[in-house]
Amino acid sequence: MSQLFLQAQPQLNFWNGLNGTTGLWIKILIGLALGVGLIFALMSAPTQTRRPIVAFVTFISGLFYVLYFFFPRPIDRQPGELPLDFVESVSFYIDDAFGVVTDFTAILSGLLLGLGIYSLLHVHVKRIIKAHQNWFFSVVLLVSMFMMTIVGYWDWITRRGEAGASLDDPANWSAINYTKDLMFDGLLQAMDAAMFSIIAFYILSAAYRAFRVRSVEATILLATALIVILSLMGAVEFLWNGMIDGMTGKDPGSVVNNLKLTEISKWLRDTVQGAAIRGIDFGVGIGALAMGLRLWLSLERGTGGGN
Amino acid sequence: MSLGEKLMSIPKWVLYLILIVVASVPLFIKIPVPNTPLEPAIDLYGTLMNIPEGSTVLIASDWTKSTRGESNGHFDALMKILMRKKIKACIYSSGDPQAPQVARDAIGVLNMERKAKGLPPYQRWNDWITVGYFPNAEACANAIANNVRVAFGGKTDYTPEGTSRDVFQSPVLKDIRKVSDFKLMMVITASKTSNITIERVYGKGVDLAMMVTGVMGPESLPYYSSGQLKGLAVGLKGVYDLEQMLESGITPGMSAKWGTVPGFPGDSNIGNGTRYYPTLHFCLTLLILAVIVGNVGMALSRKKAA
Amino acid sequence: MDNYTKFKLALGVVATIGLYTVLYRENRFYRFVEHVFLGLASGWALVTLWTETLKEKWWDRMVGVASANGDPGIPGYWAFILLLPIGLMGYFVFSRKHNWLSRIPIGIILGLWSGQQIQVWFNRYGPQMRDSMKPIFPTTTDSIFVPMPPVAPDGASPDQLANVAAETARISANVYPTEALTNLVYVFTLLAVLSYFLFSFEIKGKFLRGMTTSGRWLLMIGFGAIFGSTVMMRFTLLIDRMYFIWIEFLKQGILGG
Numbered sequence: 099m100s101q102l103f104l105q106a107q108p109q110l111n112f113w114n115g116l117n118g119t120t121g122l123w124i125k126i127l128i129g130l131a132l133g134v135g136l137i138f139a140l141m142s143a144p145t146q147t148r149r150p151i152v153a154f155v156t157f158i159s160g161l162f163y164v165l166y167f168f169f170p171r172p173i174d175r176q177p178g179e180l181p182l183d184f185v186e187s188v189s190f191y192i193d194d195a196f197g198v199v200t201d202f203t204a205i206l207s208g209l210l211l212g213l214g215i216y217s218l219l220h221v222h223v224k225r226i227i228k229a230h231q232n233w234f235f236s237v238v239l240l241v242s243m244f245m246m247t248i249v250g251y252w253d254w255i256t257r258r259g260e261a262g263a264s265l266d267d268p269a270n271w272s273a274i275n276y277t278k279d280l281m282f283d284g285l286l287q288a289m290d291a292a293m294f295s296i297i298a299f300y301i302l303s304a305a306y307r308a309f310r311v312r313s314v315e316a317t318i319l320l321a322t323a324l325i326v327i328l329s330l331m332g333a334v335e336f337l338w339n340g341m342i343d344g345m346t347g348k349d350p351g352s353v354v355n356n357l358k359l360t361e362i363s364k365w366l367r368d369t370v371q372g373a374a375i376r377g378i379d380f381g382v383g384i385g386a387l388a389m390g391l392r393l394w395l396s397l398e399r400g401t402g403g404g405n
Numbered sequence: 406m407s408l409g410e411k412l413m414s415i416p417k418w419v420l421y422l423i424l425i426v427v428a429s430v431p432l433f434i435k436i437p438v439p440n441t442p443l444e445p446a447i448d449l450y451g452t453l454m455n456i457p458e459g460s461t462v463l464i465a466s467d468w469t470k471s472t473r474g475e476s477n478g479h480f481d482a483l484m485k486i487l488m489r490k491k492i493k494a495c496i497y498s499s500g501d502p503q504a505p506q507v508a509r510d511a512i513g514v515l516n517m518e519r520k521a522k523g524l525p526p527y528q529r530w531n532d533w534i535t536v537g538y539f540p541n542a543e544a545c546a547n548a549i550a551n552n553v554r555v556a557f558g559g560k561t562d563y564t565p566e567g568t569s570r571d572v573f574q575s576p577v578l579k580d581i582r583k584v585s586d587f588k589l590m591m592v593i594t595a596s597k598t599s600n601i602t603i604e605r606v607y608g609k610g611v612d613l614a615m616m617v618t619g620v621m622g623p624e625s626l627p628y629y630s631s632g633q634l635k636g637l638a639v640g641l642k643g644v645y646d647l648e649q650m651l652e653s654g655i656t657p658g659m660s661a662k663w664g665t666v667p668g669f670p671g672d673s674n675i676g677n678g679t680r681y682y683p684t685l686h687f688c689l690t691l692l693i694l695a696v697i698v699g700n701v702g703m704a705l706s707r708k709k710a711a
Numbered sequence: 712m713d714n715y716t717k718f719k720l721a722l723g724v725v726a727t728i729g730l731y732t733v734l735y736r737e738n739r740f741y742r743f744v745e746h747v748f749l750g751l752a753s754g755w756a757l758v759t760l761w762t763e764t765l766k767e768k769w770w771d772r773m774v775g776v777a778s779a780n781g782d783p784g785i786p787g788y789w790a791f792i793l794l795l796p797i798g799l800m801g802y803f804v805f806s807r808k809h810n811w812l813s814r815i816p817i818g819i820i821l822g823l824w825s826g827q828q829i830q831v832w833f834n835r836y837g838p839q840m841r842d843s844m845k846p847i848f849p850t851t852t853d854s855i856f857v858p859m860p861p862v863a864p865d866g867a868s869p870d871q872l873a874n875v876a877a878e879t880a881r882i883s884a885n886v887y888p889t890e891a892l893t894n895l896v897y898v899f900t901l902l903a904v905l906s907y908f909l910f911s912f913e914i915k916g917k918f919l920r921g922m923t924t925s926g927r928w929l930l931m932i933g934f935g936a937i938f939g940s941t942v943m944m945r946f947t948l949l950i951d952r953m954y955f956i957w958i959e960f961l962k963q964g965i966l967g968g
Contacts, residue, residue, distance in 0.1 A: 114786040117775030125789035126773065133796030140800075141809050152814045159822025167830040197555035200548050201768045202794065203823050204541035206816045208764040209798025211756065218753055235746040242750025243757075250758030263563035266509065280719055281751060282503070283470075288723030289748040290471040291952060292730045298428075298688075298949035299421050299734050301942055306420060306695040307413075310703055315931045320696070322935025323942075327693065330642050330943050331686050332440035339441070351859055360441050365893070367936065368630065373897045374933030376627045376839060377904025377926075383836050390828030393821045421734050428946070429953040474951030475944060502759040540764040543827065559767070559776065559785055569779070604831040607838070619944025623937045631842035640940060641947040661860065681950045688946040 153396035160394035162199055166192050218243075246281055253278035322366070329363035409705025412698050420695065427687045436683035442646035442659065445629050449614055449636025449643075450650045451663040452589065453486045460588040461493040461577055463549075463611070465602060466508040467500030467542075467594040472618050478644030478677035479593050479616035480511050484527070485651060488515065489669055493577040494533040495587070497557070499542035500598045505535050518673050528565060534577045536560040542598045546605035553584050585610030589635070592616070599625055607633050616643060641685055644678035712964050720960040727952060769794060843901055845894035851885045858882055900929045 115122030143151065172189050181187035222236035230236075252274045257265050264270045271279070311317050328334050338359040346352035355361065392398045406414070442450075456462065464483070468476030487494050498504035512533065516526040527533060536557045539545035548556035554573065561569045572578050580586065590611045592602050595618040607613060612635045617625050619640030629637040638647055654668030668674075729744035775787030797816055804813035860879040863872050886894075906919065907926030914923055962968040 110786060113790060114788045115775070116786055117777045117784055122775065122787050122789060126787075126792045129789045129792040130795065133793045136793075137796050137800060137812070140812055140815075148811045152811070152818045155815055156818035156822035156825075159819045160826030161822075163823065163826030164829060193551070196551050197548055197558075198772075199823070200544035201541065203820050204539075204544055204764055205769045205794050206798050206801075206820055208540065208760050208769075209795065210801045210816060211760050213801060213804065215753065215757065232742070235742055238743060239746040239750040239753075242747045243754040246751045246754025247757045250755060251762075254758065254762045260567055260569060262569070263567040266513075266563075276715065280722065282755065284719040284722045285726055285747065286751040286755060287470040287503070288955070289726045289730060289744065289751075290469070291473060291948065291955075292727040293748070294471050295945070295948040295952045296730065296734070298945040299424060301945055302420055302424050302692055302695055303417050305692055306415070306699045309696045309699065311700055315928060318928050318931040319935045319938070322932045323938045324693065324696075324935075326936050326939030327689050327942065330640075330939065331689055332438045332642075332645070332682065333686055335441055336439035353856060364444070366932070367626065369893050369897050370900050370929060370932045371623065371936040372627055372630050373843075373900035374904050374929050375623050375936070376843065377901050377907075378930070378933060379624065379627060379839070380836065380901075380905060381908040383832060387828050387832045390825035394825040418735055424949070425953070428950050429957050432950070432954055432958055472944075472948065474947040502755075502763045538759075538763045540759075540768065543824070547827070559771070570781070600835070604835045605827075607834050619940040619942075619947065622940040622944075623933070627839055631838045633838050640943045642943065677951070680954065681947060684950045684953075685943065685946055688950065689942070692942060692946075 149396075156396055157394065159202075162192070162195070164394075166196060246286075249274065249278045249281055322371070325363055325366060326371075329359055335359045407706065407709050409702045409707075409709055412702030413706065415698070424688070424691060427691050428684060431684040431687050432680070434683075438645075438683050438686065440645055440649055440682075442650060443639075443642065444660065445626070445634075445637035445639070446643050446646035447636075447650070447655055447660045447663065448629075449616075449638050450486075450647060451655060451660070451666050452612065452614060452635045453483070454490070454666050456490065456492050456588045458491045459493070461495060461581060461586070462487060463584070463587040463590045464494050464496045464508075465500075465590070465592040465594065465598060466496050466498050466504055467592065467596060467598045469501045469503050469507050472595040474677060474681060475618045475640050475644060476593055476595055476616070477511060478641070478648070478681075479638055480508065481515060481676045482638075482644060482647035482651060482678075483591060483593065483616065484512060484515055485669075485672075485674070488519065488527045488532075489672070491532075492588075495557075495572075495577050495581075496533065496535045497537065497539060497545070499539040499545040499601075500594055500596050502538050502540075505538050509535060522673070530562060530564045530570075530575050530577075532577070534562045534572055534575050536562065536572050542601045543605070546598075546602050549584055550606045550609045553581055553586075583610075587611050589614060594618075595621065597621075603628055603633055641678060641681055644676065645682045646678075648674050648676055648678040712967070717964045720955075720964050724956050724960050727956065843898070845897055846886045847891055847895040847898055849886050849888045849891040851887060853885075853887075855888045857887045857890060899925075900932075903929050904933070 110116070115125060140151070169192060170185065170189055172186065172193055175190070175193065181190045219240075222240055224230075225233045225236040226240075256272065256274060265275060268275075268279075309316075309320060311320060328338075342354060342358045346354045349355075356365075389398075466480060468480065470477075484494070486492075496505070496508050498508070512527060519526055529535075537560055539548075545556065557572055557578070560572045562572050562575065564570055564575075573581075584590070584606060590602070590606060591614050592599050593616045599615050599617055599621055603613065613633065614636040615625055615628075615634055616638040617640075622637075622639030622643075625634070625637055625639070628634045638644065650666075650668055651672070651674040652668050652670055654670075655663045655666035657665055726744055726747070729740050730748075732738055733741045733745075769791055771785075771787075773787050773789065773791035776785045778784035797819070800812045801816045802813070803809045803811075806812075860882055861875045863875045867875070903922050903926035905926070906922040907930060909923070914920055
């Protein structure tokens with residue numbers, strides 16, 4: 099079992115096999131059969147065991163990282179080194195498993211992406227079939243999606259292997275590479291950037307319509323925002339600081355230098371803003387830690403089994 | 406309609422049109438703008454300039470063209486320093502699948518500039534490599550902190566001859582066993598990967614520094630204040646600060662900590678910062694005027710109502 | 712600039728302007744471009760699902776990688792196949808009778824996330840808590856303000872340099888009244904903001920109410936900073952789009968400037 103995660107120093111054992119060998123494929127198929135059997139077994143689990151099963155799975159998953167954090171870690175472990183005792187063998191095991199377990203989230207999230215895609219397809223195909231108002235736009239969406247998928251995979255296939263390096267130079271592109279570049283870089287990236295930038299207009303409009311000095315809090319927010327914005331403008335900083343330099347005769351020891359915009363904004367940033375944002379951060383952090391513990395121990399309502 | 410009501414009733418489309426004009430016209434005019442670099446940016450520049458030649462730096466390039474305005478400037482400034490000081494770079498991404506390609510394209514543009522000046526290119530495989538995209542930022546940061554060889558295990562990149570080889574055969578990574586073997590870890594991001602990296606990599610023996618967009622700036626500053634970051638560049642101001650220091654370095658009086666650190670005067674230091682910073686002034690001035698006009702309108706309306 | 716690049720830029724400009732038309736009012740051109748955007752983004756997510764995630768993290772580890780170009784191959788580990796049925800359990804959410812099975816992969820993901828939070832919390836906040844404990848009492852009253860550190864003259868002797876270093880160290884080691892006051896403001900701000908988030912019990916008494924009110928005001932300073940920085944970023948993105956349209960496309964692309 100200790101050889102299950104030895105990916106850094108692979109040796110051939112029960113848990114692995116060479117690429118393309120029949121032995122490995124047989125093991126994979128048996129594993130798949132076991133997995134499917136597990137699903138059927140769980141489907142016939144009694145109702146009262148459902149919640150404990152989900153809670154157990156959640157707990158074991160979280161326990162790995164908790165153990166990783168608290169259990170003594172190997173010090174200066176060398177390649178090929180064998181553990182001296184039970185404690186060290188556990189720490190070696192956790193160390194080897196780390197690189198594998200950390201990817202479980204990405205793999206499982208990837209497999210679950212189909213839920214979102216199904217939902218998208220369900221909504222838009224239904225609109226087309228039932229000829230809802232603006233069903234044309236659903237056609238546009240689905241066509242774009244399928245085209246991007248096909249072109250994206252085709253382009254990826256052309257870039258695999260040794261040909262990939264030459265395709266870094268557009269002079270070596272074929273039609274499919276140009277099409278993918280047009281769809282991705284020419285359209286998708288440009289539209290992504292445009293979407294981000296639209297918010298600038300809304301900020302200006304909101305600042306004009308809603309940013310009013312109506313209360314103490316609003317005044318403080320407005321004043322601070324004004325100082326921060328002015329400190330971002332190098333020209334304003336230069337003029338303001340120049341005015342102070344004129345008053346002090348450029349004497350570096352003068353107390354009046356503390357009224358320079360750079361000094362005011364620095365003090366505000368380091369003393370008040372930093373502390374306020376740190377306070378928010380601490381609050382959020384404590385909440386995240388509490389939520390993490392509650393999820394790990396399945397204390398949150400809605401976790402666990404049961405319909 | 407009273408003056409106050411008129412001031413409060415400027416149609417939205419007029420505001421938007423003015424913003425488009427204000428954000429466009431200054432782009433056609435070269436306006437030099439004086440600037441005082443901020444302390445976090447000065448520390449970032451000083452830290453980069455102190456990295457010995459031939460060392461390797463780990464770069465998390467988590468930006469794409471959607472935040473090109475700021476992040477491209479950050480990346481270019483960083484790569485210019487690394488190229489000029491002959492420091493090697495290992496680039497990975499965990500924020501967006503297209504980020505590795507965007508980084509490669511940006512290096513390609515800088516290499517074209519070097520070629521035009523008769524300088525040798527910053528060569529893939531020998532000077533820099535890319536280990537690709539990692540779909541889960543938490544897992545990636547955890548893996549890097551735990552064991553770099555396992556984190557990047559199995560990843561390949563292209564040699565100058567065009568063959569695909571394991572990245573640890575490259576001169577960039579051959580001496581790297583753990584994350585503390587990197588002289589610096591730099592995160593260029595527009596997302597939460599900055600926090601994720603600090604949460605998992607801080608304390609593992611490698612210096613951390615960041616170049617973040619304006620939105621992430623305020624929440625990254627506490628990390629700089631507490632010493633978790635060796636330097637920090639925030640937004641377009643950070644880009645302009647770095648470009649200015651690339652030109653004139655750190656001069657006496659700018660920072661008691663660094664004293665004098667040279668720049669690269671006369672080299673191609675102009676980037677997005679120099680291009681966009683003057684225009685930003687006009688946009689911010691418009692914002693301040695909009696707030697003033699709105700409040701003056703409100704005050705006049707209230708006065709009239711009273 | 713070659714014709715392909717001009718065409719690509721033109722497409723990007725048309726798409727950008729199409730999205731910007733929503734600023735005037737909702738229209739069919741905007742909806743068309745919006746749906747193209749959503750379709751392309753969904754399609755790209757499907758592509759990267761395999762090419763960037765599942766293939767490398769799951770498939771290659773399961774079936775192994777053959778040796779090539781002098782690099783040794785990597786054996787495949789068959790146990791990775793078990794992640795497929797576990798992941799597919801998520802699709803039981805559509806089943807009325809067995810939808811509880813969908814909570815198993817979600818439970819694994821949540822468990823893995825929550826298990827990390829302890830380490831993450833200490834790594835992230837430990838140094839910040841340490842940094843927040845600032846001295847609020849002055850250690851010297853030699854000067855109200857922090858004195859400027861001395862600067863060694865050019866060609867200074869080793870003794871002079873040593874004196875300058877010693878004086879600089881002395882200044883750094885002391886806490887001057889203005890520094891103490893700044894630190895007090897810092898600590899007060901932090902505690903006041905934290906007290907604002909105390910929802911576990913009723914805030915009674917003048918002192919606590921004063922703290923929470925101060926916390927609210929000081930929070931506004933933090934929000935003002937966040938607003939200022941956000942504004943800079945959003946305007947920069949807009950300026951970048953204007954540069955893309957006017958300079959890259961029009962000036963350099965069409966007019967060849």
